[in-house]
Amino acid sequence: MAEAILSVSDIHKSFGALKASDGISLDLFPGEIHALIGPNGAGKSTLIKQIAGGLKPDSGRVHFCGQDVTTLNVPERARMGLARTFQISALAMSFTVLENVMLGCVGEARGVFSFFRPVMTHPGLLKRAHAALDRVALRDFADVTTSELSHGQRRQLEVAVALTLNPTAFLMDEPMAGLGAEGSKALTDLLAELKQEAPILLVEHDMDAVFALADRISVLVYGKIIATGSVDDIRSNADVRSAYLGEEDEA
Amino acid sequence: MLPERLLNAVILLTLLAVPLAALALDEPFIITLATKVTILALAGVGLNLALGQGGLVSFGHAAYFGLGGYAMGILASHAQSFTPLMEVPFLIEGTKSMPVIWITAIIVSSLAALLIGALSLRTSGVYFIMVTLAFGQMFYYFAISWPAYGGEDGLSIYVRNGFPGLNTLVPIQFFGICFVLLCVVLFFVSRLNRSAFGLALDGAHQHSERALTVGININRVRLVAFVISGGITGLAGALFADLNRFVSPTMFSWHTSGEIMIFIILGGVARICGPIAGAAAYIILEHYLGDVSEYWQVYLGFILLFVVLFAKGGIVGALTGSRGKAHG
Ligand SMILES: Nc1ncnc2c1ncn2[C@@H]1O[C@H](COP(=O)(O)OP(=O)(O)OP(=O)(O)O)[C@@H](O)[C@H]1O
Ligand SMILES: [Mg+2]
Numbered sequence: 016m017a018e019a020i021l022s023v024s025d026i027h028k029s030f031g032a033l034k035a036s037d038g039i040s041l042d043l044f045p046g047e048i049h050a051l052i053g054p055n056g057a058g059k060s061t062l063i064k065q066i067a068g069g070l071k072p073d074s075g076r077v078h079f080c081g082q083d084v085t086t087l088n089v090p091e092r093a094r095m096g097l098a099r100t101f102q103i104s105a106l107a108m109s110f111t112v113l114e115n116v117m118l119g120c121v122g123e124a125r126g127v128f129s130f131f132r133p134v135m136t137h138p139g140l141l142k143r144a145h146a147a148l149d150r151v152a153l154r155d156f157a158d159v160t161t162s163e164l165s166h167g168q169r170r171q172l173e174v175a176v177a178l179t180l181n182p183t184a185f186l187m188d189e190p191m192a193g194l195g196a197e198g199s200k201a202l203t204d205l206l207a208e209l210k211q212e213a214p215i216l217l218v219e220h221d222m223d224a225v226f227a228l229a230d231r232i233s234v235l236v237y238g239k240i241i242a243t244g245s246v247d248d249i250r251s252n253a254d255v256r257s258a259y260l261g262e263e264d265e266a
Numbered sequence: 267m268l269p270e271r272l273l274n275a276v277i278l279l280t281l282l283a284v285p286l287a288a289l290a291l292d293e294p295f296i297i298t299l300a301t302k303v304t305i306l307a308l309a310g311v312g313l314n315l316a317l318g319q320g321g322l323v324s325f326g327h328a329a330y331f332g333l334g335g336y337a338m339g340i341l342a343s344h345a346q347s348f349t350p351l352m353e354v355p356f357l358i359e360g361t362k363s364m365p366v367i368w369i370t371a372i373i374v375s376s377l378a379a380l381l382i383g384a385l386s387l388r389t390s391g392v393y394f395i396m397v398t399l400a401f402g403q404m405f406y407y408f409a410i411s412w413p414a415y416g417g418e419d420g421l422s423i424y425v426r427n428g429f430p431g432l433n434t435l436v437p438i439q440f441f442g443i444c445f446v447l448l449c450v451v452l453f454f455v456s457r458l459n460r461s462a463f464g465l466a467l468d469g470a471h472q473h474s475e476r477a478l479t480v481g482i483n484i485n486r487v488r489l490v491a492f493v494i495s496g497g498i499t500g501l502a503g504a505l506f507a508d509l510n511r512f513v514s515p516t517m518f519s520w521h522t523s524g525e526i527m528i529f530i531i532l533g534g535v536a537r538i539c540g541p542i543a544g545a546a547a548y549i550i551l552e553h554y555l556g557d558v559s560e561y562w563q564v565y566l567g568f569i570l571l572f573v574v575l576f577a578k579g580g581i582v583g584a585l586t587g588s589r590g591k592a593h594g
Contacts, residue, residue: 067479092479105479106350107472115476118469122480127487131454134462180480 018044018081020214021097021184026065026075028058028238033143035061036072037238041216043184048215053235059218060102062235063188066216067099068092080183093122096183096213100173106161112172113157116144119179147178151205167180167198174205185215191224199224226250243247267587274539277582278449281307284439298509299553303546304444305505310529310541311451312498317527318536319459320491321471325395325523326382326402329494332518333378334371334503339421339513341367346424364429364443367504375500376493378405383492387485390521399520404516414559415509420514427508434508444505448542451498458494467491496575499526528566532573534580543581 028036036103037174043049064070066077068089076085084092093099106115113135120140121127134140135175148154151171156164164172170190178183190206191199203224206215210228219220219225225232226246233243242252249255268276288296309331316322344351344360351358361367386397391392410418426434434440458464463495470477470484477484507513516522525548533544551569577584 089478090483099479105473105476107469119480122482126462127466129462131457133460134465164478
């Protein structure tokens with residue numbers, strides 16, 4: 016097997032008595048979508064945060080692109096190409112759609128300390144920004160203020176901003192949440208395409224999307240991964256059914 | 267409703283027209299008031315970069331204003347007494363040259379902002395406000411207790427400092443200097459707001475996690491903005507001292523920090539010409555309400571309350587009816 020682009024080894028994180036990450040290890044290989052599923056409060060977002068660098072694990076390591084990044088902060092990991100989308104949209108709401116994407120381009124180009132040149136007419140950055148908007152079909156909304164976007168469009172914009180980073184790997188926390196059937200379908204298609212460029216660690220509650228997209232699935236319950244395997248493995252795994260999929264049926 | 271660009275032009279032209287009219291009508295005091303507005307507006311433009319664009323609510327910008335003032339006072343007092351500032355390890359003489367004083371004021375206040383920013387930007391919210399306030403007060407007490415430069419009584423400079431080719435003692439000429447400096451700084455700040463740096467600063471203000479996640483080191487961005495902000499307010503301090511031909515620890519006091527903040531809130535937070543409108547409104551109120559009642563600040567309090575509750579965009583926001591902030 017090829018070398019993992021991202022690998023987490025034996026991550027522990029407690030909030031008081033609560034073990035949000037209880038010895039988690041997982042890998043993300045080139046070209047794959049690795050779905051991370053689990054009930055509410057299982058610790059999925061907490062794990063994503065630790066991989067992105069926003070939360071320090073109590074113990075354990077994170078390797079990215081063959082480098083130990085455990086001590087690097089969020090912007091340092093982002094500049095290595097670790098792109099992240101948030102469970103709750105994290106966008107500059109009074110920026111236009113284009114400005115949000117340009118912010119990503121500026122970060123990617125390490126062009127922050129340019130004080131005099133108007134950024135919104137910079138041809139190179141604009142080209143990147145428009146290309147990212149094209150991929151999520153938001154080009155026509157470039158000049159709309161972000162706060163005026165629908166929920167679904169904000170999710171798309173999150174993905175567009177992540178795309179500007181020229182990603183080596185994606186961390187996506189419930190990108191489908193709150194999208195209608197049509198929106199989920201469009202995003203499912205996009206993710207299937209994106210994984211060729213950079214593998215995706217996908218946290219998702221939408222089981223149709225997960226079963227359609229995932230090459231591998233890991234199931235997280237109470238901070239522990241109880242199973243990792245192919246879609247079929249997970250579907251037929253008795254522990255998973257009782258711990259997680261069973262709950263879905265009851266709900 | 268006016269487009270903001272047009273309103274900015276109106277604001278600047280009015281600021282220019284009033285002293286010119288006063289000159290024609292032989293009202294030198296009005297020229298002095300307009301000069302004061304111009305200088306205080308410049309201090310506000312400095313703070314607005316940190317507070318408005320960057321969301322860094324500094325309650326200690328009097329430190330930079332005062333350092334600019336004392337840079338002028340110290341250099342000019344040595345020049346007028348013909349004693350050097352220091353002789354070892356190398357000779358530094360006083361000066362009466364405005365450009366040299368300005369550059370000194372900018373450097374000193376930027377360095378102070380670098381130091382204070384590096385320490386205070388680790389905190390946020392109300393802690394940041396308190397830490398910046400505390401630093402400002404440190405300078406205040408230091409100035410009071412440092413007898414070499416007048417201590418509590420401050421320092422008087424007998425003749426206004428000079429600018430090559432101009433007679434700075436003529437009120438309209440000194441106004442001209444201040445007005446041109448304000449315009450130059452406004453030009454640079456408006457370019458900065460539209461630059462990649464401005465986008466990053468604003469983005470970090472609106473959603474810090476968003477900016478971090480695209481690889482922007484927001485601490486560094488904020489520190490640089492803070493330094494530029496302090497430098498601009500320091501320049502204003504040097505001009506203010508020259509206007510009054512006097513510096514005193516009052517320039518360092520937290521009242522001064524509060525006043526600079528009031529210009530911004532009155533005029534419109536994060537609006538490029540907000541501090542001009544705000545400083546003008548403040549000086550007009552102080553001057554005319556101050557004549558009517560000793561307690562004019564009570565009225566000011568009501569006006570501020572009204573702005574904060576009902577007209578968050580301040581004067582500029584009310585006249586343009588927009589939320590402003592364009593990077594295009
Ligand atoms: N900063 C924190 N301090 C204390 N507890 C926290 C903190 N962050 C998360 N938790 C707790 O850790 C547990 C895991 O939270 P997390 O957000 O990672 O769950 P999740 O799997 O993403 O759930 P969901 O599916 O609802 O998004 C929860 O019980 C949560 O309340
Ligand atoms: Mg979550």
